Amino acid sequence: MAFLKIIHQDKNSHARTGVIHTDHGDIETPIFMPVGTQATVKTLDSSDLQNLNAQIILGNTYHLHLRPGENLIAKFGGLHKFMNWDKPILTDSGGFQVFSLGLQKDKKTSNKNNEKLVKITDDGVEFRSYIDGSKHFFTPEEAIKIQHKIGADIIMAFDECTPDNAPEKYVREAMERTHAWAKRCVKYHKQFNSLTIKQFLFGIVQGAQHKTLRQESAKFISSLDFDGIAIGGESVGYNMQATKHILDWVYPYIPEDKPHYAMGLGLNPTDLFDVVERGIDMFDCVAPTRQARHGLLYVYDKKNKHKLNITKSIYKQDKNPLDKKCTCSTCLNYTRAYIHHLFNTQEITGMRLATIHNIHFFLDLTKQMREAIQEDRFLQMKKKWI
Amino acid sequence: MAFLKIIHQDKNSHARTGVIHTDHGDIETPIFMPVGTQATVKTLDSSDLQNLNAQIILGNTYHLHLRPGENLIAKFGGLHKFMNWDKPILTDSGGFQVFSLGLQKDKKTSNKNNEKLVKITDDGVEFRSYIDGSKHFFTPEEAIKIQHKIGADIIMAFDECTPDNAPEKYVREAMERTHAWAKRCVKYHKQFNSLTIKQFLFGIVQGAQHKTLRQESAKFISSLDFDGIAIGGESVGYNMQATKHILDWVYPYIPEDKPHYAMGLGLNPTDLFDVVERGIDMFDCVAPTRQARHGLLYVYDKKNKHKLNITKSIYKQDKNPLDKKCTCSTCLNYTRAYIHHLFNTQEITGMRLATIHNIHFFLDLTKQMREAIQEDRFLQMKKKWI
Numbered sequence: 001m002a003f004l005k006i007i008h009q010d011k012n013s014h015a016r017t018g019v020i021h022t023d024h025g026d027i028e029t030p031i032f033m034p035v036g037t038q039a040t041v042k043t044l045d046s047s048d049l050q051n052l053n054a055q056i057i058l059g060n061t062y063h064l065h066l067r068p069g070e071n072l073i074a075k076f077g078g079l080h081k082f083m084n085w086d087k088p089i090l091t092d093s094g095g096f097q098v099f100s101l102g103l104q105k106d107k108k109t110s111n112k113n114n115e116k117l118v119k120i121t122d123d124g125v126e127f128r129s130y131i132d133g134s135k136h137f138f139t140p141e142e143a144i145k146i147q148h149k150i151g152a153d154i155i156m157a158f159d160e161c162t163p164d165n166a167p168e169k170y171v172r173e174a175m176e177r178t179h180a181w182a183k184r185c186v187k188y189h190k191q192f193n194s195l196t197i198k199q200f201l202f203g204i205v206q207g208a209q210h211k212t213l214r215q216e217s218a219k220f221i222s223s224l225d226f227d228g229i230a231i232g233g234e235s236v237g238y239n240m241q242a243t244k245h246i247l248d249w250v251y252p253y254i255p256e257d258k259p260h261y262a263m264g265l266g267l268n269p270t271d272l273f274d275v276v277e278r279g280i281d282m283f284d285c286v287a288p289t290r291q292a293r294h295g296l297l298y299v300y301d302k303k304n305k306h307k308l309n310i311t312k313s314i315y316k317q318d319k320n321p322l323d324k325k326c327t328c329s330t331c332l333n334y335t336r337a338y339i340h341h342l343f344n345t346q347e348i349t350g351m352r353l354a355t356i357h358n359i360h361f362f363l364d365l366t367k368q369m370r371e372a373i374q375e376d377r378f379l380q381m382k383k384k385w386i
Numbered sequence: 387m388a389f390l391k392i393i394h395q396d397k398n399s400h401a402r403t404g405v406i407h408t409d410h411g412d413i414e415t416p417i418f419m420p421v422g423t424q425a426t427v428k429t430l431d432s433s434d435l436q437n438l439n440a441q442i443i444l445g446n447t448y449h450l451h452l453r454p455g456e457n458l459i460a461k462f463g464g465l466h467k468f469m470n471w472d473k474p475i476l477t478d479s480g481g482f483q484v485f486s487l488g489l490q491k492d493k494k495t496s497n498k499n500n501e502k503l504v505k506i507t508d509d510g511v512e513f514r515s516y517i518d519g520s521k522h523f524f525t526p527e528e529a530i531k532i533q534h535k536i537g538a539d540i541i542m543a544f545d546e547c548t549p550d551n552a553p554e555k556y557v558r559e560a561m562e563r564t565h566a567w568a569k570r571c572v573k574y575h576k577q578f579n580s581l582t583i584k585q586f587l588f589g590i591v592q593g594a595q596h597k598t599l600r601q602e603s604a605k606f607i608s609s610l611d612f613d614g615i616a617i618g619g620e621s622v623g624y625n626m627q628a629t630k631h632i633l634d635w636v637y638p639y640i641p642e643d644k645p646h647y648a649m650g651l652g653l654n655p656t657d658l659f660d661v662v663e664r665g666i667d668m669f670d671c672v673a674p675t676r677q678a679r680h681g682l683l684y685v686y687d688k689k690n691k692h693k694l695n696i697t698k699s700i701y702k703q704d705k706n707p708l709d710k711k712c713t714c715s716t717c718l719n720y721t722r723a724y725i726h727h728l729f730n731t732q733e734i735t736g737m738r739l740a741t742i743h744n745i746h747f748f749l750d751l752t753k754q755m756r757e758a759i760q761e762d763r764f765l766q767m768k769k770k771w772i
Contacts, residue, residue, distance in 0.1 A: 040728060040735045047719065068727045072703060076723065084719045317458060333433065333470045337462065341454045342426060348734055349426045 014279035022153040023197040029281035032362040043352040046085040056088040062097035070149035078151030090154040140181040141188045157185040159204040200227035218253035228259040237265035247278040273382040292354035298361040315340040328360035400665035408539040409583040415667035418748040429738040432471040442474040448483035456535035464537030476540040526567040543571040545590040586613035604639035614645035623651035633664040659768040678740035684747040701726040714746035
């Protein structure tokens with residue numbers, strides 16, 4: 001059985017529906033993947049995710065390596081068992097956090113002793129834990145080894161994620177390092193993966209906002225024996241104009257028969273249309289859950305980029321559900337006034353009910369997209385939304 | 387139909403089983419009542435409480451008056467509808483919080499302008515909101531009026547809760563005020579209650595740790611037309627030696643055919659035995675939920691007062707559930723190691739799973755007590771536990 005089975009190719013765009021097969025079950029694509037950074041999607045437990053019909057969730061290798069550690073997770077039979085979630089999981093390689101959290105820390109400490117907190121060599125990256133300052137060293141091999149121990153269904157190659165404002169020369173250097181690391185990841189994975197379940201390895205296309213680099217990277221990553229192709233980089237998801245360009249540039253060079261994954265995408269509901277239209281099958285983002293915890297909730301109504309801020313006093317007496325069309329358990333059971341009250345009184349329950357709503361919203365939106373693609377009316381659906 | 391139907395009187399103690407009938411359903415006694423201060427039991431929503439088979443929950447009039455306000459709750463058809471909980475609710479009168487939060491605030495501001503934050507007169511109590519410092523005035527009539535608007539099944543008379551270290555002369559004064567207020571509460575409730583559901587009004591016995599005052603108070607409160615009798619006071623629940631004395635003193639004077647309610651009781655699982663043995667039918671306490679949020683979890687094992695602190699590193703690799711005998715959803719689905727990890731990483735999910743466990747534990751314990759009383763083996767059960 002092929003890893004990805006394409007079900008339908010939209011007649012009017014690159015959008016497509018498919019099914020990804022894993023040993024923990026099938027994933028219908030395009031799909032949104034909720035982020036469970038530290039072995040939990042914040043505020044939820046695994047039965048909540050089951051009730052939400054989440055098909056796949058993410059774990060963050062960087063965070064799981066620091067706490068509770070991959071060796072402990074392995075002792076428990078892998079992340080699925082540790083967190084009691086038996087559907088598919090994807091882990092990132094830790095690359096993104098190594099750089100983003102390392103640089104944040106650098107700023108915070110104002111780097112007094114002139115010691116760089118993230119040291120990059122061709123061999124790998126030395127970084128300090130954002131929790132206790134302890135030193136860690138990730139090589140491509142180490143990142144894969146950790147992910148073997150965590151035991152997700154889909155794992156990612158270790159890459160260097162360059163800031164958008166880095167000079168082109170540096171971006172090229174980093175990209176070439178990412179390519180060399182990609183080869184080492186594939187090699188290590190083939191040689192040492194010994195889990196009873198099949199782990200699929202994805203490569204990551206880098207190159208920041210440079211067309212030639214992005215295309216070179218897409219060609220190179222696609223030439224390796226990866227099971228899927230991810231598009232990474234600081235701007236992906238956070239700068240949608242740039243994201244659209246990048247996806248257009250790389251599309252001709254990434255194989256049709258492998259899953260396409262846009263990393264860290266979903267700041268706004270409408271962003272999903274722009275990437276699905278460009279042939280993306282999978283995406284994840286902390287925004288829906290993080291925004292939920294701050295009271296920013298998604299609605300089908302077009303106003304304000306499909307968002308409402310439930311902390312505003314206009315909702316104090318509002319007897320409506322968060323969204324009238326929504327069928328999540330929060331909308332079926334509670335009013336805007338009640339959720340407003342929970343946020344107003346800093347009750348944790350509010351954050352959880354909001355998280356359930358936002359995740360449901362994204363999962364439902366991708367389900368609607370799959371149905372639209374199936375009937376070749378994806379662009380019509382997009383038009384209605386944007 | 388009588389409000390309370392006694393099912394069985396234990397042959398060897400004052401313990402008894404019964405059923406309390408309300409328009410929102412029956413309550414089997416003795417029963418623990420989880421505290422839902424601000425229209426939510428912290429970290430849980432109403433479906434969690436349904437899954438836990440909670441039979442009755444508490445709301446705090448003081449907090450609900452400040453936020454979202456009783457008028458808003460009334461507009462939504464009462465607290466049941468506002469929070470989507472259709473089983474019985476009890477509200478306290480606000481008395482305890484007016485004094486305890488008022489005095490806390492007094493200490494914090496070190497009372498520079500020499501202005502008392504809680505002003506008590508025979509008419510009522512003026513206090514300042516702990517949130518914004520705004521002035522409020524509760525009379526007995528006002529406290530009942532607010533509770534009418536909130537619409538709980540059981541409501542409480544407004545009382546003055548005196549500190550344990552107050553001089554006897556003051557305790558007597560305060561008790562006499564509480565008695566005068568009790569009469570006013572009964573009168574106002576009879577005259578102005580116009581809800582479609584029947585609201586039952588309980589009186590509160592005060593008198594601190596003075597035997598004669600407690601007995602005088604028990605006699606007086608029992609002589610009024612209350613539906614149930616509560617035992618209040620600073621020491622009840624927090625000083626179990628004193629609590630036992632107080633309950634023994636008042637027992638002969640409170641009517642058998644009305645529910646007996648020990649307010650704010652349940653700091654330790656074993657405390658429940660001491661009060662049930664003394665004929666108490668209902669109790670509530672924030673401790674099980676508050677302790678849960680700090681990782682203090684109840685276990686059937688006798689060690690450490692039936693508690694374990696899941697934040698301790700000895701649980702890091704523990705594959706057992708929180709308690710092997712427990713059938714709550716947390717214990718059926720997660721290990722100690724996982725809950726430890728959630729607390730260690732400050733994940734909100736941990737607080738919720740812990741809260742579910744502690745509430746289940748108390749509800750299950752009272753269920754076991756009811757079964758033991760039914761079979762006249764309550765004291766044997768107590769012996770096993772203590």
